[in-house]
Amino acid sequence: MASNVYDVIVVGAGLSGLQAALDIQQAGLKCLVLEARDRVGGKTLSLRSNISGQAVLKSELGAAWINDTNQSSMWKLAQELGLNTYQQNIIGDVVVQDTDGSLIKFQYGDVPKYPSVEDTASCIAIRDLVHEASVSQSPSIFLDGPHRQYLDTISFETYLREAKVTAKGFATAQVWTHAMVGCDPSEVSALYFLEYCAAGGGLMTMRGDGKHGGQYLRVREGTSAFAEGMAQKLIAGSLKLQSPVVSITQAASNGSVSVTTRSADTRTFQARRVIISVPTPVYKTIAFSPQLPPAKTAVTNRTRYGFYTKYNVTFRRPFWLDKNHCGLAQSFIGPISVIRDTSLDDGKTYCLTCFMGGKFGRKWAAQDAEGKKRSVLKQVADIFADGTDISDLFVEAFESPWMEEEYSGWGCPCPVTPPGVLAEAWDAMCAPFGNLHFVGTELSRVWRGYMEGAVRSGSSGAAETLLGLKATNPKL
Template sequence: MSSTYDVVVVGAGLSGLQAALTLDAAGLRYIVLEARDRVGGKTFTLRSPETGAVQCDLGAAWINDSNQSRMWALANELGLETYVQNTAGNVVVQDFDGKLVKFPYGQAPEYPSAKDTRSCISIRDEVERLSLTQSPSILSAGPYRQHLDSMSFETYLRNAKVTEKAFATAQVWTHAMLGVDPSEMSALYFLEYCAAGGGLMTMRSDQKGGGQYLRIRQGMSAFAEGMAGKLRPGSVELSSPVASITQKPNGTVSVTTKGPLSQTYQARKVIVSVPTPVYKTITFSPPLPPSKTAVVNRTRYGFYTKYMVTFSKPFWTERKLCGLAQSFIGPVSVFRDTSLGDQSYCLTCFLGGQFGRKWAAQDAEGKKSSVLKQISDVLADGQDVTPWFIEVHESPWMEEEYSGWGCPCPVMPPGVLADGWGALCAPADNLHFVGTELSPVWRGYMEGAVTSGEKGATDVIAELSRDEVKAKL
């Protein structure tokens, strides 16, 4: 059986759904093919099977109401209720020797060595400056951009002669933001990632304007569910993984799904809105351009897991802690309080890079006990927290094929981004590519996804209009 459309959208994450909404507004015929049995991609709210109450967000979990204008508009449009991230109280740093350094949110930690304190502040400020400076901008083609892409972020840090404590601080950033060690991506990639989110300080902030300012009481899945609900009924096909995309000599594209209900769809254009590692699961005919494939084959996820632990009481707030903590020894690199004030108190633990890989080698009980021990040490003054433990949930992304076996955003090693960005984002004849990792703003975030999806659909609409004009001449 074959169906014909103006556009087939592959993937019903936020970028694909936004692309479909833009196509819908333009009056085009479209279909969205989603491999999973749900919409939302890497946004996924776990809800209680008994009550439907939100338990936790296994994927993306925050927006803000100032510089994430698309997500804020969607939240209002869909009538979603926001909850401000808690920053009242002290932040904690777990040092190399396990000792704790506590300080008010918004200030810098003061270490026993003034040299360490100065080095941490200096590298933070330098990364912020580079990610925001307009002249010379890291986003402008030229020798400066090439130079930053020629080295790993670790080499960049070593060249800056940071102390080991400052290096560990930067490693906390890369673990929590991308799940990689500083050695695993180019300096340019990390700096550009920060620039896309308004700078390192904005991306790391839990306060107004920051990357972790607002959560949604209904859960982040409410965004995708609400967006899908605005589309033409029947326009989203779930459990329809795409097996092949074939561009034909007559200018049409054939998209075939796999599985017991395999179906083929014909279209004038296709918008591919899956993460780049997922491209390898689709047979493209003809193959994607070598310039694009060369970059796609070098994008990779790090090790990144969110481990959400629920307790019967917020023992950290009783100790005048806000729940934000970071560690130089792991296994958890960053903790955040993700309670929703409903008598169920939650800490989200970010495990990434080498710390996460080592932690993941344990069995389920070992993983849980090591995290609870660290929570006890860091947020409970050493008191055993197991009496208050209720349950734990671990994000599934590294085991999920349709996310590309990872989260939150693929990174690039040295020597790829500076010359490869244009090819990565470029269309391939009648195929257009969207997704948060291809966004110039808030890359890796939901805001980046919807921005990219809208731009991709707008480009497709413009091309179809030009084609119709040509056909009339």
């Protein structure tokens, strides 16, 4: 077999692509991974500093948490790679910044008590309604039927209005969409948001920072260590970085696929099957021949990111602990929608991760770098330090790059769909096309948008690819 001819080519070296490649390699087939960036990992990105020759985690700009129960693939991978984990801090008070700037404090696991009993009841009711809709099996949100069709005709905002939430209940739900998918409730279909929650085991599980929750365990070595460790398992020479794919051509005569990259020198590789492991908005940057089917193009052209940025701020000391805050907060006025304590477990690196999403995030992003920092420090001080000046405690800040990053599709964490797309188009979005297969966390029905979803999708795509190869060559 010629050196540039492969059984399978994987486009993209994020977690889904790397997992697919490892499964293909495990099956004894020749596999090539093409990655546009100069690194592996996709939307995992750990900032590290060198101390005494050792890489020490400073901050997570992408995916940051796993758990050891319902994220079994990531937990298994952590064990295989010898990575160390520690728990997200939930000891102390959580804070809600209300619409008038006042603060409501409560213990993690409890609920905020607003001045209006009606508001408190509305927040609990909408939480329970969304959670139940996302975990119910009668009918399941994933099961085709009139309920699924209807939920896709309305926005999540309309869903909330139909539930007759109070303004406080609406603001609570808006925090969820801002922090989870970077959207205002009006920008995403009710079906998409409920299905997104269902993929993670329900709203309460996805929002949870304790055992079983989506934000339970941190990784001491940084989440980039997952992809780096996976890449180490690939056969030498089977990963090519800085090789953005510009065209994919399926030959009508023999079904072979040509993949052309743009790098220092343009190269074309041949394969029997290709696995596409890039976000759907990135499909537009690749020239497919023949063109992708209209059903697939119609939906992928309508998937879109909200506005979602992580702004990580490090401080000289964890002043939020002084008043028994656990570092978790949510705001109804922004610019930050959610704050989490992401201090390292080294006893000297103290960090708050600020999630900027939706309309709050877009307004914040219109400022220059100094304005962004100043507005964040003011809000953090208002929430955790009684409004006192904390600028002398500031060390540095890191802003996630995804909104400006072509190979992520100019966004994070996961493309969403507006009303009228998902119910009719899910199968088309996931379906193979000829000898092309499609994977990625957004195509997973388990922990969509998370590392777990990426790895599971990669394995499913590899299995589908292997079945296709065996159908054409039973000896494989």
